[in-house]
Amino acid sequence: MNHRTLKADTGGTPIEVRGLTKRYGTRAVVDDLSFTCTPGTVTGFLGPNGAGKSTTLRILTSLAAADAGQALVGGRRYSDLTDPARTIGVMLDATALGRGRTGLETLRLAERTLRMPAGRAQEVLELVGLADAARKRVGGYSYGMRQRLGIGVALMGDPKVLVLDEPANGLDPEGIRWMRRLLRSFADSGGTVLLSSHQLREVQATVDRLVVIDQGRLVREGTLEELTTARGTRVGAEHTQTLLAALQSESVPHTARADGLVDVELAADDMGRLALREQIVLTSLGPADAGGLEEVFFSLTGTTPSDTTAAERGPATIA
Template identity: 80%
Template sequence: MAIEVRGVTKRYGTRTVVDDLTFSCEPGTVTGFLGPNGAGKSTTLRILTSLAQADAGEALVGGRRFVDLENPARTMGVMLDATALGRGRTGLETLRLAERTLRMPAGRAEEILERVGLADAARKRVGGYSYGMRQRLGIGVALIGEPKVLVLDEPANGLDPEGIRWMRRLLRSFADSGGTVLLSSHQLREVQATVDRLVVINQGRVVREGTLEELTTTRGTRVGAEQPQALLAALQREEVPHVARLDGLVDAELAPADMGRLALREQIVLTSLGVAESGGLEEVFFSLTGAAEAQPDATLPGQQAPGLPGPGSPSHPAPADRIPATIA
């Protein structure tokens, strides 16, 4: 079951947080959703889970809005904020409540506790859990309805190395069985070790999308010019694949010698010319987003970010079979 974000725009006051955003996630893939603070990731996830309404465009799961699905949480499992879990319940009580709410067979809660590695802490109150344990429990809530799609925000936060390895295996197994995973994270090294596709956004727009290999394998030339726009126009006319970096340079899939010939023919003065070298996902991320300059995502007054309010909260009353996020 695919996720489709089509031309989504969202404004808070005079600020456009998401700007004509379009991307998709296909079954069998783990897609990393990356961007600096303020890029619009959390807002996009709120729109996808029907906690916010787009001003234009649509975000669909299997061709329908999340709120219009017959059994939302049994179609798409969501964890946007593990700290929203009710601290007074035990882990087992939390999952049994989800089990009953989603009309899952008895015993599903115990099965999930085993799967997320919390069987020994089943009767411990969530308030006594470590952050990493709450992350595991939040993922368990997302999984309990046997969904076809998973949407997770920063799932590796608080996990120790063993927990991170467990999460990688879990997501890979889920995708390999035909599931669709959308994973938002700031931990670039863990993203690179987990995902097979990437969507990178900045200032509410997609700046790069493709497979992990496509984005992290640099081919060709890194070049600078006195007139960058003239260089970009020439590359476009010649249909040479290229990416404009925020430092003013351009990575183009063209050998340095051929780039020199193109510049000479077009009478473009080059200021630098060399073989492009990739430092992996981290280097690609910073070159595309200039992340150090980003500002926090806008949120509405009284609205949680990036988590979801629990069922029955004033901002999002939920029917019995709709628990899109962690149970408060």
């Protein structure tokens, strides 16, 4: 089964963010941001701390107002949806769950508020793997258990779209595997998932697509494959200096590597033609590897996917 193939007739409920801008004072924390999340896919919304992810998700769920642009779910603003919780399940802050209630009580409350059939709370409790902790107070839950419960509340209305802010936060590796299976099956049945993270490692096994932002602006959007496939060619030449001089004089962007090879921003056939024209003997020619997602993340935002800020790390050195 190719779970990334959409059934053409399902329609589904996309998320569309168009020209979204949000200012606090004079500073734009979301700056003309546009991206789309397609039904049947899990999109990772990635960026360093303070990049504007939570603000975007708050606008998408009408908790904050945009200064310009739109964030739409199924073509409508959240506040215009007739039955929002049955359309879009949201988890913005799992720590906000009442600590005095048990897990089951929390879900029963959501069940009643959304007028879901009796039994839905128990069903969701099992779905999120908290059946054994049903009667334990949320205050006694681990952070990871609260994340599961928060995802449970988001799933209560059997929505078409899931929006989760940092859902992998606090989950152990088994928790992350569980979340991946859950979101995968949600997307496979035509659902749309947008989940934010500042930890690339947490989401790289879970998502199909990435929307990478930094300082409120879109840096890159695409499938994992597109973002991790190197753009360019890695070449070796009998006389590296001759190759470098030719690239220089043709103004072709390139990086000389420590191992003597050169990464060139040209497709392989164009690189071959250039070498032929300049009578350069190539000793190797192949795709430049992307160096893993982490390197891609770093090269895109100039920030390592940790809690360190861009200013502390300095600018990107990988173009």
